[in-house]
Amino acid sequence: MIERLLLKLRLRDRVSEQEAAALAELMQPMRRIPAGAEIAVQGAHPQESTLLIRGLTGRVHILRDGERQISGLHVAGDFVDLHSFLLARMDHSVVALSACTISAARHEDLRRLTADHPHLTRMLWSTTLIDAAIHRQWLVGMGRKSALAQTAHLICEQYARLKVVDLVERETFQFPLSQGALADVLGLSAVHVNRVVQELRAEGLVRWRSGEVEILDWPRLTGLAQFDPTYLQLERHAL
Amino acid sequence: MIERLLLKLRLRDRVSEQEAAALAELMQPMRRIPAGAEIAVQGAHPQESTLLIRGLTGRVHILRDGERQISGLHVAGDFVDLHSFLLARMDHSVVALSACTISAARHEDLRRLTADHPHLTRMLWSTTLIDAAIHRQWLVGMGRKSALAQTAHLICEQYARLKVVDLVERETFQFPLSQGALADVLGLSAVHVNRVVQELRAEGLVRWRSGEVEILDWPRLTGLAQFDPTYLQLERHAL
DNA sequence: CGACATATTGATCGACTTCAAGTGTAGTGG
DNA sequence: CCACTACACTTGAAGTCGATCAATATGTCG
Numbered sequence: 001m002i003e004r005l006l007l008k009l010r011l012r013d014r015v016s017e018q019e020a021a022a023l024a025e026l027m028q029p030m031r032r033i034p035a036g037a038e039i040a041v042q043g044a045h046p047q048e049s050t051l052l053i054r055g056l057t058g059r060v061h062i063l064r065d066g067e068r069q070i071s072g073l074h075v076a077g078d079f080v081d082l083h084s085f086l087l088a089r090m091d092h093s094v095v096a097l098s099a100c101t102i103s104a105a106r107h108e109d110l111r112r113l114t115a116d117h118p119h120l121t122r123m124l125w126s127t128t129l130i131d132a133a134i135h136r137q138w139l140v141g142m143g144r145k146s147a148l149a150q151t152a153h154l155i156c157e158q159y160a161r162l163k164v165v166d167l168v169e170r171e172t173f174q175f176p177l178s179q180g181a182l183a184d185v186l187g188l189s190a191v192h193v194n195r196v197v198q199e200l201r202a203e204g205l206v207r208w209r210s211g212e213v214e215i216l217d218w219p220r221l222t223g224l225a226q227f228d229p230t231y232l233q234l235e236r237h238a239l
Numbered sequence: 240m241i242e243r244l245l246l247k248l249r250l251r252d253r254v255s256e257q258e259a260a261a262l263a264e265l266m267q268p269m270r271r272i273p274a275g276a277e278i279a280v281q282g283a284h285p286q287e288s289t290l291l292i293r294g295l296t297g298r299v300h301i302l303r304d305g306e307r308q309i310s311g312l313h314v315a316g317d318f319v320d321l322h323s324f325l326l327a328r329m330d331h332s333v334v335a336l337s338a339c340t341i342s343a344a345r346h347e348d349l350r351r352l353t354a355d356h357p358h359l360t361r362m363l364w365s366t367t368l369i370d371a372a373i374h375r376q377w378l379v380g381m382g383r384k385s386a387l388a389q390t391a392h393l394i395c396e397q398y399a400r401l402k403v404v405d406l407v408e409r410e411t412f413q414f415p416l417s418q419g420a421l422a423d424v425l426g427l428s429a430v431h432v433n434r435v436v437q438e439l440r441a442e443g444l445v446r447w448r449s450g451e452v453e454i455l456d457w458p459r460l461t462g463l464a465q466f467d468p469t470y471l472q473l474e475r476h477a478l
Numbered sequence: 479c480g481a482c483a484t485a486t487t488g489a490t491c492g493a494c495t496t497c498a499a500g501t502g503t504a505g506t507g508g
Numbered sequence: 509c510c511a512c513t514a515c516a517c518t519t520g521a522a523g524t525c526g527a528t529c530a531a532t533a534t535g536t537c538g
Contacts, residue, residue, distance in 0.1 A: 012327075043469070059375065061375070061383075063383055063465060068383070069379045069382045071375040071379060086364055087365065087369070087372070088472055088475075088476035091375070091376075091467075091470035111361075114357045114360060114361055115357040118353045118357070118360070121357070121360065122353055125364050125367070126325040126326065128367065128371065129322040130326070132322065132371035132374055133322075133326070135374035135378060136300070137330075138378055139374060139377055139378060139381065140302070140310060142378065142381040143308045143381055143423075143425070143426025144300075144302055144307070144426060178516060178517090179516070179517065179518095180516075186382070187381060188494075189495050189496075190516090191495075191496080191497095191518090194517065194519090195519095198518085210516095226302060226303055233326050233327055235328075236327075237326070239325055386526070417483085417484060419483095419484075419485095427526070427527085428526070430526085430527075430529095431526050431527070433484095433485065434486090434487095436485095437486085
């Protein structure tokens with residue numbers, strides 16, 4: 001159940017058997033939820049945090065006029081709302097963007113974990129810091145990159161994140177987002193996203209159809225995107 | 240030295256005298272640095288984290304073509320690079336945007352703190368989570384709001400953050416950012432920032448000259464900005 | 479005062495939006 | 509097996525917000 005989470009953590013630092021066991025013990029039974037379901041609701045005060053085991057989720061913000069912005073994506077092995085453990089109220093919703101399998105850890109158990117396992121606590125803390133680093137890269141993309149470069153960057157990021165949890169095969173990964181949803185991620189219109197995706201295809205950088213992306217030219221794609229994976233902290237580093 | 244940090248923490252949860260003392264003990268002597276100085280450098284691997292005591296700092300990203308994006312601002316009482324404690328390398332620089340006074344906490348001391356003071360650890364962790372929540376609000380602003388609303392939101396946010404650390408007086412606070420720097424925060428051009436600021440003035444929402452902002456019409460300003468302070472977690476909430 | 483950054487204004491440009499059709503394609507029920 | 513529906517994708521045309529370019533104030537600090 002926590003295999004992919006462990007893959008991610010162990011890329012960065014050693015996780016002892018005791019720590020892995022302590023973490024595994026926390027997890028509630030798995031649940032399946034359909035695409036579109038809300039895993040956590042804006043304004044709510046959850047008593048547990050959700051671990052994503054399979055599928056894709058997004059942090060969704062709804063504006064007054066109904067406009068939608070997605071401020072983050074999560075892949076298998078991510079805690080999608082670990083922050084709700086330490087924040088009073090959700091400032092956004094977490095929505096399943098595809099059919100998902102999830103588990104959860106109760107906040108009172110997490111609290112105990114922070115008392116008993118300081119090193120593991122630091123590792124979990126660091127995953128939330130990487131989330132923030134991803135947010136910053138998105139800000140750079142929205143603020144200072146062209147729609148094309150920003151989109152390319154998102155593809156690079158998704159590729160890198162999924163590779164860590166062993167979900168890339170033959171340079172191909174699942175990315176089950178409609179162009180409309182993608183527009184809400186990138187802060188663009190669906191029409192423009194369509195044109196940008198077409199250009200990425202025409203340039204021979206990716207193959208992309210029905211929720212599946214194949215990287216065709218990684219060097220040119222990362223160059224276009226100005227993708228530097230430092231922020232994903234894929235190196236080993238004792239915490 | 241840590242007064243403003245304590246103001247911020249105590250707004251959210253109780254901090255015992257022992258905890259406050261443990262925190263105070265960590266802090267290295269104060270230092271003054273001039274506007275423009277780099278407090279932490281992209282790519283570096285700091286051995287300590289910086290607490291901002293006075294002044295304004297920003298997280299600066301530089302792109303290939305020299306373009307600049309500022310992905311975060313910090314005010315007195317904020318740890319500007321607490322994340323460097325748990326991340327291998329800085330993915331951006333932290334720059335003093337005005338003359339600043341800073342202190343620092345060594346990472347090895349912070350590590351000890353996480354072992355001895357789980358509750359205080361959770362409180363520090365939560366400050367980094369609020370940082371991330373601020374990133375998300377900026378994403379919403381950049382992606383889905385007009386330049387005017389986005390700018391108004393930044394003013395509201397800055398007002399709310401500074402109020403917590405007692406740096407608002409007669410609805411007025413220091414905001415020593417040039418319009419060029421502001422453009423790098425908002426992802427706009429300096430020319431357009433100028434026009435947006437003029438419109439905020441013309442609408443009677445703010446007075447704003449030479450690095451000082453006075454709020455003239457809070458209800459209309461927050462309305463325009465769609466500002467909902469939930470994400471700043473200004474409520475009490477046992478951690 | 480001279481020098482240099484910052485603010486302001488006007489004119490033109492362009493990336494992305496909006497609006498409006500039209501084209502798959504998958505699912506559903508008769 | 510074929511209507512019928514629903515939704516995602518695609519394309520074209522026109523519009524707009526904010527960028528860019530360029531010139532002129534207005535500080536502000538040695």
